[in-house]
Amino acid sequence: MVATVWTTALTAEEALQTFASRGSDIRLVASRSSAGREPLSLGLTVAGQLTVQVDGTSQVVDGSKRTIGTVLTDLGVTLGDLDQVEVTHDEAGAVTVTVNRIVVADVSRVEAVPFATVTTQDATRYTGQKVVRTAGVDGARTIVERVTTTNGVETSRVQLSAAVTSAPVDQVVAVGTKPRPVVAPTPVGASASSLNWAALARCESGGNPTIVSRNGLYYGLYQFSLGTWQAVGGAGLPSQASAAEQTARAQMLYARSGAGQWPVCGAQLFR
Incomplete structure (x- = not known):
């Protein structure tokens, strides 16, 4: 268990001796930011020697009759305003001074x-x-x-x-x-259904319902443009629709505009 206590001791030696009877692991911490309190003058006379740990290094020095400040100054250690100096005392009586750099x-x-x-x-x-x-x-x-x-x-x-x-x-x-037009089956014998749609598909796309033109503008059996496909209620890409739907919508297009929608291959409808 860790506990923080205050002391009226004036030196590190006095403080360490006072607290030694309370536990085996004694630690004193002195901060440059004392918040108006009188900082503890840590005179180091315990066992003569102590270990100083600072900036990743560890040195054993003689601390007899010297304060922590004197020891650190002699070592060329400069403390920042927020740095903390920690003094520990282990069971064997060894004293360690650790400088913690606080930023x-x-x-x-x-x-x-x-x-x-x-x-x-x-x-x-x-x-x-x-x-x-x-x-x-x-x-x-x-x-x-x-x-x-x-x-x-x-x-x-x-x-x-x-x-x-x-x-x-x-x-x-x-x-x-906007509701989509309903694709109704063309009655048997009606003019659109009686035309040669297979011949038109062979001429336009080689009969491949998934084909896309080289320029990427025309799709499917009857090489619909996207605008024309959407105008007859188609969704997505014509080349992704079934062959039956493509034919049904081609018949709708024919009913609206005639074979002129296929200027090159339209004549195949009548063969």
Whole structure:
């Protein structure tokens, strides 16, 4: 168990002797920041020799009739305002003086504030179609913390402030609400269904429902453009739809605009 006690002793020797009867591990700590208290004058006469540990080094020196300050000065050790000097006394009577380098610094860091996504309705687009109207942008929060290190190792971190320095921008997504045209089977014997759609598909795409043109603009059996495909109620890419759906929507297109939609291969419909 560790306990902190106060003493009226005027020297390290006196303090160590006073506390020795209370436990085998005695430790005195003197800080440069005494907060107005009279600092303890640590005269070192215990056993004559002591070990000084400072800045990663350890030295055995003669401390007889000298204060801690004198010993450290003679060793060329300069104490900072926050440094602590710790004096320990073990069971064998050996005294160790340890200088703990204390550094306190205020540091800041920036963390992202994620953007939110909001949706709006778009009556000009088919149900299920989405488009980003406004791209979302993350904001930024600046956090200031007071970090204390002891001998280069962080020992405490306290947050001083946290403020949003850049507000996030919401991402706005428009979602279509327009009903899609229903693809109804073309009645047997009707003009569109009686045409040679297989011949048109062979001419346009080699009969491959998943093909995409080299320039990436035309898709599927009948080489729909995306605009034309969407105009007849298609969703996604034509090349991802089934062959039956592609044919049904090609027949819808023919019913609207005729074979001129396929200026090169349209004549195949009538063979």
